[in-house]
Amino acid sequence: MRTIIDARNRWNNIFENHKSIESLKDVSCDDTLRSVLWRIFLLHPDADITPSTWMSRLRSERTAYAELRRHHLGDTDFEAEELDPLAEDESNPYHRHQRDLELRAEIVQDIERCMPENTFFREPSVQEDLTEILFVYCKLNRDVSYRQGFHEIAAVVYWVVVCDALADNTSGPGDSPYAGEGRAGPYVTTIAITNGDTDDTLMNGTQEGYESFEDPEDTVMKEVLDKRYINHDAFSLFQSIMRNAKAWYEVSEDGGKGGVGTIVKKSQYVHETLLVAVDPELAAHLTELDVLPQVFLIRWIRLLFCREFPFDQLLHVWDKIFSEDPDLQLVDLICVSMLLRIRWQLIEADYSTAMQLLLRYPSPPIPVNLIEDALYLRSNLNPSGGKYIIIKHSSRSPAAYQKKPPPQKQQRRPLSPTMNSLFQPGQIETIIQDAARNMIDRSEKWGVNRAVREAVVEVKKGIQGQQRIPQIPRRGTPGSPRPGSQGSQGSQGINLDNNRMQELEKKSKELEKKNKDLQMKLLEGGKGKEN
Missing domain, CATH: 1.10.472.80 (Ypt/Rab-GAP domain of gyp1p, domain 3)
Structure with a gap:
């Protein structure tokens, strides 16, 4: 906060040396009052910068905030029958109260960790003020309510307003920021000089409440920088910023489920x-x-x-x-x-x-x-x-940018005239027949057919040799089967071997037949297309 002397010097740097917004654009806020300049830029960009042209709006904004605060933060008296937690009606005061508690808890959670490196924002009174400002804003803008990030913008605005507020404003009764709420305006104080002593007297709220024997410019300055209205002014600036930034926090129409916000x-x-x-x-x-x-x-x-x-x-x-x-x-x-x-x-x-x-x-x-x-x-x-x-x-100049061509899809190369001549009508069938003949020739060359034939011959020889082997009876031993029984088992074994060999011979013949059939089909298919 600032002293009267410091604030007066900064105030004069704004309004004595500049008469238009254009001239204020190059003014250093470090040598003036940043909160006042922000108010002019954000809230009165088209008006004369003279305070008298925007003081009435300042008072209206402060009164409006006081009403909003009382409406949304005032004590709530509910009838016993209204506080029914089991009622399904969304307008039930109990449900509204619970939603408000949840909203405040969400805001407080963010404010408690806002700018941890700055001890100013660890002060309980500061956190309480920021919570109040954000809660009122969210109740006023239910379509967006609260979004993470609001607290950081509000914190910067609040800091600026606090820095420029007068530390010792002798124009008001105490430090109550809501003096005179409910009257025509929030300004209800004047200084009456009685026997050399100051006497705080309540008046109907107008700028007259700040009048004294001081310079009129000081009276206006004190009204603008009154520390009792820090929250009011911070809310007005924050709301003005969010009027354009609000859309940045809106989610997609489908609630973020695949939509683009x-x-x-x-x-x-x-x-x-x-x-x-x-x-x-x-x-x-x-x-x-x-x-x-x-x-x-x-x-x-x-x-x-x-x-x-x-x-x-x-x-x-x-x-x-x-x-x-x-x-x-x-x-x-x-x-x-x-x-x-x-x-x-x-x-x-x-x-x-x-x-x-x-x-x-x-x-x-x-x-x-x-x-x-x-x-x-x-x-x-x-x-x-x-x-x-x-x-x-x-100090480096970029080269002229050459856009890279997009990767081209691989396309079939057009056939050369030589290749086209191969695919004249009637040539396809010739190619198929040649392929079939080549397959037969390669089968003979690779020995496929020969291997099949030799396998069949060997199988036949094995069967004939097995049939010519004489059966020599084994000498009996104590406990061994009788000769008749032993001969019977030997003949059964021979029969089993014969069956296996016959089955193998049959499969070999089938394999050879399939091979020949395949060759013939290829030849016949080529001839059919040629005809």
Whole structure:
């Protein structure tokens, strides 16, 4: 928070030296009041920058937030019969209360781990204020409700408003941020001078509540920077940013089940349209590496680069974005300028190295220059514009990109005239007959037929020899079978051998017959086609 003297000097740097928004675009927020400039850029871009032209809207916004807070966070008195956990009606107060508890728990979980390196956001009062702001916003925007990432944008906005608030505002009764709620306006305090002492007196809420014997400019400044309305003003700024960023958090129409959401389409547009227009070689290289743009661009875009730059530098980036493009259309080209800055590192990278660069972006010394690059690309969206940015950051000029031809499908080569002559009418049949004859000749050459015939001859010889072997009876021994019985068993063995040999001979003949049949069919088939 600021002292009166510090705030007055910064206030004068804005309104005494500048009369238009264009002149404010080049003002350093480090020497002025960042929250006031953001309000002018985001909430009053078309109005006169003089506070008197937008003070009435400021009061209306604060009153509206107070009403929203009371409606959604006020004490709820339910009748006993209404608190029925078994009732299936979705409008049941019990179910609404449970959903609100779940929503708050989700918000608190993210806020507790928001910017862990900054001790300011570990303060319980800060976390409570951020929870309140986000809860009211989600209740007001039920179509999106809460999405992870809201807390980081709200945290930056809250920080800026707190830094510019007056540490000792003697114009108000105590520190209650909701003084006078329910009247015509939230401003209900004036300072009456009685015997040299200050006396806080409630009045009907208008800017008159801040009047005293001070400079009128100080009165307006104190009203704008009143610390009792930190949450009110932070909510107004956050809601203005989200008015354009809200679509980035919407899921696909089918609830994310295979559909393509707005943020994915936006990421593809950055890669496939904008980057291709200024650096087709880099775009093609990322495609070849199979680097999906949404993998890294979702975080860049949704968080407005919160995690890509140091916090103090991030504030400068937001200063420039809000002053040049409050609708946030420039964000796409900022992403392109960030890619062009590390262009050579990406060109030489494999998949893992490229992903590391994109997910842990190497912050430049002066990140705000990337917004200047984006503004240049907005007027020079072509390879020449991209080349200018690349040389600016690397002193290396990219070669003219030659698009690689797509891989061609293998096609059958056309037949030469010599080959065509072979396939004149009547020639197909000749080729088939020649193939059949060649098969027969090769069968004879390889000895297939001869081997079959020799196998049959050997089988026949074996059968005849087996039949001529005399049967010699064995000498009997004690306990051995009788001679008659032994002879009977020998004759049975011979019969079994004869049967096996006959079966083998039969199969050999069948094999030889099939071989001949095959040869004849090939010959007959060729003749039939020829006729």
